[in-house]
Amino acid sequence: MSDKKILYQERLNRFITAMDVGKPDRVPIRLTLSEFLAKYAGYTLQEIYYQMDKNIECSNKFIQDFDVDTVPGPPSLWMGGIHDATGAKYLKFAGRELEKDKQFQFLESDYMKAEDYDDFIANPTKWILTTLLPRIHTEFKDPYRAHLSLIKGAAGMVMNQGMLAEAGKRWAEEYGIFPPFSGMSKAPFDTLGDVLRGLHGIMMDMHLCPDKLLAALDVLVDHNIYYGMATAAGDTTLPLFMPLHRGSYPFLNPEQWDKFYWPTLKKVIEGLWKHGKRTLFYAEGDWTPYLEKIAELPDKSIVFHVDMTDMKKAKEILGGRFCLSGNVPNTLLTYGTPEEVSDYCKKLIDEVACDGGFIMDAGGVVQWDAKVENVRAMIETTLEYGVY
Amino acid sequence: MANQIDGLKDALVGLDMYKVLDKVKAGLDAGVAPMDMVKDLQAGMVEIGDRFARGEYFLSELIMSGEIMKKAMALLEPKLAGVDQEYKGNIVIGTVQGDIHDLGKNIVAMLLKGAGYNVIDLGVDVPAEKFIDAVKENQAPLLAMSVLLTGCQDPMRDIIKAVRDAGLDVKVLIGGNYVDEKVKEYCGADYFGTTADDGVKVAKQVFGA
Ligand code: B12
Numbered sequence: 396m397s398d399k400k401i402l403y404q405e406r407l408n409r410f411i412t413a414m415d416v417g418k419p420d421r422v423p424i425r426l427t428l429s430e431f432l433a434k435y436a437g438y439t440l441q442e443i444y445y446q447m448d449k450n451i452e453c454s455n456k457f458i459q460d461f462d463v464d465t466v467p468g469p470p471s472l473w474m475g476g477i478h479d480a481t482g483a484k485y486l487k488f489a490g491r492e493l494e495k496d497k498q499f500q501f502l503e504s505d506y507m508k509a510e511d512y513d514d515f516i517a518n519p520t521k522w523i524l525t526t527l528l529p530r531i532h533t534e535f536k537d538p539y540r541a542h543l544s545l546i547k548g549a550a551g552m553v554m555n556q557g558m559l560a561e562a563g564k565r566w567a568e569e570y571g572i573f574p575p576f577s578g579m580s581k582a583p584f585d586t587l588g589d590v591l592r593g594l595h596g597i598m599m600d601m602h603l604c605p606d607k608l609l610a611a612l613d614v615l616v617d618h619n620i621y622y623g624m625a626t627a628a629g630d631t632t633l634p635l636f637m638p639l640h641r642g643s644y645p646f647l648n649p650e651q652w653d654k655f656y657w658p659t660l661k662k663v664i665e666g667l668w669k670h671g672k673r674t675l676f677y678a679e680g681d682w683t684p685y686l687e688k689i690a691e692l693p694d695k696s697i698v699f700h701v702d703m704t705d706m707k708k709a710k711e712i713l714g715g716r717f718c719l720s721g722n723v724p725n726t727l728l729t730y731g732t733p734e735e736v737s738d739y740c741k742k743l744i745d746e747v748a749c750d751g752g753f754i755m756d757a758g759g760v761v762q763w764d765a766k767v768e769n770v771r772a773m774i775e776t777t778l779e780y781g782v783y
Numbered sequence: 784m785a786n787q788i789d790g791l792k793d794a795l796v797g798l799d800m801y802k803v804l805d806k807v808k809a810g811l812d813a814g815v816a817p818m819d820m821v822k823d824l825q826a827g828m829v830e831i832g833d834r835f836a837r838g839e840y841f842l843s844e845l846i847m848s849g850e851i852m853k854k855a856m857a858l859l860e861p862k863l864a865g866v867d868q869e870y871k872g873n874i875v876i877g878t879v880q881g882d883i884h885d886l887g888k889n890i891v892a893m894l895l896k897g898a899g900y901n902v903i904d905l906g907v908d909v910p911a912e913k914f915i916d917a918v919k920e921n922q923a924p925l926l927a928m929s930v931l932l933t934g935c936q937d938p939m940r941d942i943i944k945a946v947r948d949a950g951l952d953v954k955v956l957i958g959g960n961y962v963d964e965k966v967k968e969y970c971g972a973d974y975f976g977t978t979a980d981d982g983v984k985v986a987k988q989v990f991g992a
Contacts, residue, residue, distance in 0.1 A: 648841040762934030
C-alpha cells in the first residue's frame with residue numbers, strides 16, 4: 396500500500412471509531428470552514444461561488460498546509476451559475492447583485508402559500524415543478540426559456556458534481572484524506588420552514604392549519620430519506636450532513652416541538668439508519684431542552700454536533716451512546732488568542748473526549764473573521780494533547 | 784362603551800386571532816377611540832414580551848402575536864390618521880451590511896413598538912450611510928443593530944466608527960446570537976443584548992421611560 400493509502404485508512408479508522416463512540420488513537424479533527432478557506436487561499440467570494448475549480452482549490456490549499464483528518468469545505472455549497480441559469484429570485488450573489496467579495500444572500504419569503512397545501516400534499520414533486528419553480532425563477536416566464544434554463548441548470552449541476560467527485564478521488568490519492576460527510580438532507584419541518592413557507596408562514600400554520608402542516612410534514616419523510624441517500628450516491632461510510640434550523644431553542648414551545656418538529660425528523664433519521672446511513676446532527680444554536688428526546692434515537696445513529704448547546708448536559712445525556720462534536724466558540728476563534736483557543740480545546744479533550752466518541756470542530760460554520768493562528772492552535776492542540 | 788373591547792388585551796396575549804379582530808371591528812363599529820384599542824394591544828405586546836423573558840413564551844408565540852398585531856393595525860391605522868400617536872421616542876434599527884438574518888431583528892423591533900417606541904426599521908444588509916441618514920433624519924437617541932454572522936462583526940465596527948465620526952449624539956445597541964461583552968468592546972457599542980427583551984430594557988434606560 397502507498398503511504399497515502401495507509402494515511403487514508405488511518406484517518407478513516409480514527410473518524411469511524413469516534414463515530415462508533417469508541418476511543419481511537421487520538422481525537423479526530425473535522426473543521427467546518429466555509430468562507431475562511433476562500434480568504435486563506437486568497438480568492439474572492441465571487442470566485443468561489445462561480446468558479447468551481449477555485450472553490451475546490453481552497454480545500455486543496457488548506458490540506459497541503461494543515462494536518463487534519465477530513466477535508467474542510469469546499470467553502471461554497473452553492474454554484475452561482477446554476478441559479479443564474481434559471482433566474483433565481485431568492486438568492487443574491489457576489490459579482491451580480493452584490494459586490495465581489497460579499498457573502499451570498501437568501502431572501503426568505505412564503506414562496507409556498509397556505510392555499511398551496513392541498514396540491515403540495517397530493518403530489519409534492521408535481522407541485523414543485525408546475526407551481527413553485529415558475530414562481531421563484533424569472534426564466535420561467537415562457538416555456539421555451541424555461542426548458543432551456545432547466546437544461547442549463549441541470550448541466551451545470553452535473554458538471555459541479557463531476558468536479559467534486561474528481562476532487563474526492565484526488566484528495567484520497569494525493570493527500571490520503573476524505574470529505575467529512577456524503578449527502579445532505581433536512582428535517583421536514585425545516586424543508587417547509589426554511590424554504591417553502593418561511594418562518595412566519597410555518598409559525599402561523601401551527602396555529603391556523605395544523606392538520607395540513609402535519610400532513611405535509613409526513614409527505615416529506617420518504618422524500619428526505621431518499622434525497623439523503625441519493626445525494627450520498629448510496630455511500631454509508633461517511634455521515635450525512637443535516638443542518639438543523641428551526642428546532643433550536645427558543646423557536647418552538649415544547650408541545651410544538653413534540654408535535655411538529657420531532658416526529659418526522661426522528662423518522663427521517665431512523666429511515667436513513669435502516670439503510671446504514673448515519674446522520675451528522677448539525678444542531679445549530681441551542682438544543683439543550685431537547686436532549687432527552689434526541690436520546691430516543693437508536694445508538695450511534697447520529698453524531699450530535701454542539702454549537703451553543705450545553706456541552707456538559709449533552710455529554711451527560713447523549714455521551715456513551717452517540718459521538719459528540721464541535722463546541723469551540725466562533726467568537727473565541729475571532730477575538731481570542733491562540734493560548735485561549737488551546738486551553739478551550741484541552742478542556743474539551745479532558746472533559747468530553749476523555750472516554751472516546753468525540754470529534755474536534757468549531758461550534759458554528761467558520762467564516763472569514765476567524766484568525767488563522769487560532770485555527771492552527773486548534774489543530775495543533777488536538778494533534779498533541781488529543782492523543783489517547 | 785369600553786366593554787366592546789374588554790378582553791382585547793387578553794385575546795392578544797392568548798393568541799386568539801379571530802377574537803382580536805372581531806373585537807377591533809366591534810370596537811370601531813361602536814365608535815371606540817382607535818387609540819384606546821392601540822393602547823390595549825400594546826399592553827398585550829408588553830405582557831407577551833414579559834412572558835418570553837420568563838421563558839413561558841417562545842419565538843412561535845412572539846411571531847404569532849406579531850402577525851395578529853399586524854392584522855389588527857391594518858384595521859386601525861386608517862382610522863388613526865390625524866390622531867397624534869404619542870411615542871416614547873425614536874429608535875433606528877437594522878441588520879448590518881452583509882448579513883440578511885432578520886428574524887431576531889424583527890422580533891426586537893416588534894417588542895420595541897409594542898412598548899410604545901417609534902421604530903424606524905431599515906431592513907437587512909444596511910450600510911453605514913443608511914444608518915447615519917436615518918439617525919439624523921429622525922434625531923434618534925438610540926441606534927440598534929442586529930448581527931448574526933461573526934464575519935459581519937468587523938464591518939459593524941466600521942459602521943459604528945462611521946456613526947461616531949459623523950458626530951451623532953446617539954447610543955448604539957448591538958445584538959445577536961454570538962454577541963457578548965467582548966464583541967461590544969471590540970465594536971465600540973454602548974450596549975449589547977442577546978435576547979429580544981434586552982432591547983426594551985436598554986430602551987428604558989436610554990429614554991428613561
Ligand atoms: C434561520 C437561520 C438562517 C436563515 C435566515 C432567514 C432569515 N430571514 O433570517 C437562512 C437559512 C437564510 C440562513 C442563511 C445563512 N446562515 Co444562518 N442561521 C439561521 C439559524 C438557524 C437561526 C437564526 C435565527 O433566526 N434565530 C432566531 C432568532 C429570533 O434569534 P436571533 O437571530 O439569535 O435573535 C435573538 C437574539 O440574538 C437577539 N437579537 C438579535 N438581534 C438583536 C438586535 C438587538 C438590538 C438586540 C437587543 C437583540 C438582538 O434577540 C433575538 C430574539 O430573542 C442560525 C443558528 C442559530 N440557531 O442561531 C444560523 C446561523 C446564524 N447561520 C449561519 C450561517 C453560516 C449562514 C450562512 C452563511 C449559511 C451558508 N454558508 O450557507 C447564510 C448567510 C447568508 C447571509 N448573507 O446572511 C451561522 C453563522 C456562523 C458564524 N460564524 O457566524 C449560524 C450561527 C449557524 C451555525 N451554527 O453555523 N440562516
